[in-house]
Amino acid sequence: MNETQNRPVKTAETSFALLEQLAQADGDALGVTELAQRLDLAKSTVHRHVGTLESLGVVVRDDDEYRIGLRLLDYGLRARDQxxxxxxxxxxxxxxxxxxxxxxxxxxxxxxxxxxxxxxxxxxxxxxxxxxxxxxxxxxxxxxxxxxxxxxxxxxxxxxxxxxxxxxxxxxxxxxxxxxxxxxxxxxxxxxxxxxxxxxxxxxxxxxxxxxxxxxxxxxxxxxxxxxxxxxxxxxxxxxxxxxxxxxxxxxxxxx
Amino acid sequence: MNETQNRPVKTAETSFALLEQLAQADGDALGVTELAQRLDLAKSTVHRHVGTLESLGVVVRDDDEYRIGLRLLDYGLRARDQxxxxxxxxxxxxxxxxxxxxxxxxxxxxxxxxxxxxxxxxxxxxxxxxxxxxxxxxxxxxxxxxxxxxxxxxxxxxxxxxxxxxxxxxxxxxxxxxxxxxxxxxxxxxxxxxxxxxxxxxxxxxxxxxxxxxxxxxxxxxxxxxxxxxxxxxxxxxxxxxxxxxxxxxxxxxxx
DNA sequence: GGCTACGTTCGTATAACTCGAACAAGAGTT
DNA sequence: AACTCTTGTTCGAGTTATACGAACGTAGCC
Structure with a gap:
């Protein structure tokens, strides 16, 4: 049918896995090491990802910890408005x-x-x-x-x-x-x-x-x-x- | 400083570029070809991306067109609540x-x-x-x-x-x-x-x-x-x- | 019925992502 | 105050997995 049995884009999946972790961590932010452990990734990989996500505005860093960013509020409310x-x-x-x-x-x-x-x-x-x-x-x-x-x-x-x-x-x-x-x-x-x-x-x-x-x-x-x-x-x-x-x-x- | 002059993760950037396009397209959904033209990507690339994003719930497909999905509402409101x-x-x-x-x-x-x-x-x-x-x-x-x-x-x-x-x-x-x-x-x-x-x-x-x-x-x-x-x-x-x-x-x- | 435009699939080149190790920096402890 | 442990950060290299383009299937339109 129209079910794409194509390989998914792994990088996009890890990006959203990171967001999911940050969204679940209600309130307190998470550091690179903790995120890497939870998702079973190398610290350097997570570091690079959160850096990118930060520049996109979807995560925000407080000192050395990251939390979910408000660009997602923009996307989410636009999704609802549509x-x-x-x-x-x-x-x-x-x-x-x-x-x-x-x-x-x-x-x-x-x-x-x-x-x-x-x-x-x-x-x-x-x-x-x-x-x-x-x-x-x-x-x-x-x-x-x-x-x-x-x-x-x-x-x-x-x-x-x-x-x-x-x-x-x-x-x-x-x-x-x-x-x-x-x-x-x-x-x-x-x-x-x-x-x-x-x-x-x-x-x-x-x-x-x-x-x-x-x-x-x-x-x-x-x-x-x-x-x-x-x-x-x-x-x-x-x-x-x-x-x-x-x-x-x-x-x-x-x-x- | 703490400014990561590291190379950003390009794949994550294109994922969010796609979301941005879909979010801007207020109301009407976009097809693979149009998205590919706007972002200057190959159709097959876009196809694979939107397929992945769909499985993540951040985009939704109507027939052959895509719009922004409500998983982002979840993320966005949690970002606000935090x-x-x-x-x-x-x-x-x-x-x-x-x-x-x-x-x-x-x-x-x-x-x-x-x-x-x-x-x-x-x-x-x-x-x-x-x-x-x-x-x-x-x-x-x-x-x-x-x-x-x-x-x-x-x-x-x-x-x-x-x-x-x-x-x-x-x-x-x-x-x-x-x-x-x-x-x-x-x-x-x-x-x-x-x-x-x-x-x-x-x-x-x-x-x-x-x-x-x-x-x-x-x-x-x-x-x-x-x-x-x-x-x-x-x-x-x-x-x-x-x-x-x-x-x-x-x-x-x-x-x- | 042919033409056009679209979504989809596939194989391949190579770009870029993941990793691990090494470095720097800070906090907590004795 | 020195030492240790943990954290974030950087870098290079291997190799994965991403992006591409061409070819296919398909629907709609003239």
Whole structure:
């Protein structure tokens, strides 16, 4: 197919392996020796790489240590801005947060994984580990399942084959058949639930944003504590609000 | 010195040159041939590169065209989160926008350039081309001049030598002596003005956020239309509000 | 149906990347 | 204060792996 089984550019891979290390080292910077050990490279190699990356602005040096640089903020936010959902859906996401008082996220899919584009907080929003730019698994979230339910079956299969169904809580769907059953329900009803499948004590509703062909390009979720998101509020009111928002977003997307 | 006059890693440079092209191509994706022409590379080289970058998640392919990928959003936002100002200053920035009704930006310096970390909009905020993640020249902005005024003189000289004083409007400071004079004033008074030096019709006030040694780590600016930001409101009230905010931020920074 | 433009593949020359050893510099320790 | 250990840095050389160009496959267009 169009899968390039070409040899990848090793140098580019090590560049991003370095960035990954620096990004993971939350807060404190890393030195040449430590980076070389972690990536099993010669010190001189790392030295040369970080020097280049520094001149590109993607890493920054404090004295003799390196941290991730802000040129990546430029690239990253431009990547987000180029996504149709970032401009069109944002007002609606904030509106939903205001109306419900809960945390609302706009999510998209890339290469079989979920990416949190941005979120909005309501008055009673919970603080979770979720953050904009974070990557996750589609089957672990309400919004992710909503996306999966509105993707061609072959792509879903390909995603499941490629990434598996890793668990995050005891309630995460780990069985392929169970997932496909749920996805069918979700496709019928138009929205998905997440009952402690990603974080213990957290419930959520998610609805997809689809293009003219009915294929999901993203999704929006409302999440909050399980003891508040329950009963009709969870199963009726929130889905209604959500579908109202996504429908409007889809309309705006069609004419832009 | 510590300036590596080593040969840079060319492969890493072309990787980021590709990303730069894709980031600049706002909206529409680029094909292999076009990228090869722009960067003066062989098609096969570009093909191999974008294939690698795709597997890393930093570029994404639509059919036969490539656009910038959301893995960079992850890196970029983590880079911002690692910056002390992003967590500490944000509430104050939003408060200022609320109080003044104008646009408020939090800015930092990296490698002699300014980077907009994030902004907050008040009720009457103007819409400019400014966006989070954008890079600019320190001498063109109120916040940038505030930073320059609180940097060691040798670093300022080094920055001016390295980047020059390019103009953006007829009012931009382009003379080195004039800049140094203004910086002295700004250092004395504690805040800087921008009178149509970056955008015609736009005024701004900027104040630095300094560390325990008095060196600027960033700055905050309030900007709005010239016919609204004038008189005592511009020269007295806004600076007072601004200094109140930055002082508080500096205190919070000392104890974190 | 042929022409053009594009993405893709492959083999090869050589450019440039990786390595290791040696050097310099600083901090911590006795 | 001398010594040691660790760190960043430089350099040269071997060889890997990168870039190229030509050829192929393919789709769209005239």
């Amino acid at each position: 996504h149709a959902l970032s401009t069109v859906a944002r007002p609606k996401v904030e509106e939903l947060a205001e109306e419900t008082g809960e945390k609302v996220w706009c999510i998209t899919e890339q290469q079989g994984r979920s990416v949190h584009l941005y979120g909005a907080s309501g008055k009673n929003s919970v603080q979770t580990s979720a953050r904009a730019g974070a990557w996750g698994y589609l089957h672990q979230h309400a919004a992710g399942k909503a996306i999966l339910a509105h993707l061609p079956a072959e792509r879903v299969q390909h995603i499941v084959d490629g990434h598996g169904l890793p668990a995050k809580t005891p309630h995460t769907i780990t069985d392929e058949n169970e997932l496909f059953e749920q996805l069918e329900q979700i496709a019928d009803r138009g929205y998905a639930f997440n009952r402690e499948e990603s974080i213990a004590g957290l419930h959520a509703v998610g609805a997809p944003i689809t293009d003219d062909d009915g294929v999901a390009t993203g999704a929006i979720s409302i999440s909050g504590p399980a003891n508040r998101l329950k009963g009709e509020w969870l199963t009726e009111t929130l889905p209604d609000l959500l579908l109202g928002a996504t429908n409007e977003i889809e309309l705006n997307l069609s004419f832009s | 910056h002390a100002l992003s967590t500490v200053a944000r509430p104050k920035v939003e408060e200022l926008a609320e109080e003044t009704g104008e646009k408020v930006w939090c800015i930092t310096e990296q490698q002699g350039r300014s980077v907009h970390l994030y902004g907050a909009s008040g009720k009457n905020s103007v819409q400019t081309s400014a966006r989070a993640g954008a890079w600019g020249y320190l001498h063109q902005h109120a916040a940038g001049k505030a930073i320059l005024a609180h940097l060691p003189a040798e670093r300022v000289q080094h920055i001016v030598d390295g980047h020059g004083l390019p103009a953006k409007t007829p009012h931009t400071i382009t003379d080195e002596n004039e800049l140094f004079e203004q910086l002295e004033q700004i250092a004395d008074r504690g805040y800087a003005f921008n009178r149509e030096e970056s955008i015609a019709g736009l005024h701004a006030v900027g104040a630095p956020i300094t560390d325990d040694d008095g060196v600027a780590t960033g700055a905050i600016s309030i900007s709005g239309p010239a016919n609204r930001l004038k008189g005592e409101w511009l020269t007295e009230t806004l600076p007072d509000l601004l200094l109140g905010a930055t002082n508080e931020i500096e205190l919070n920074l000392s104890f974190s």
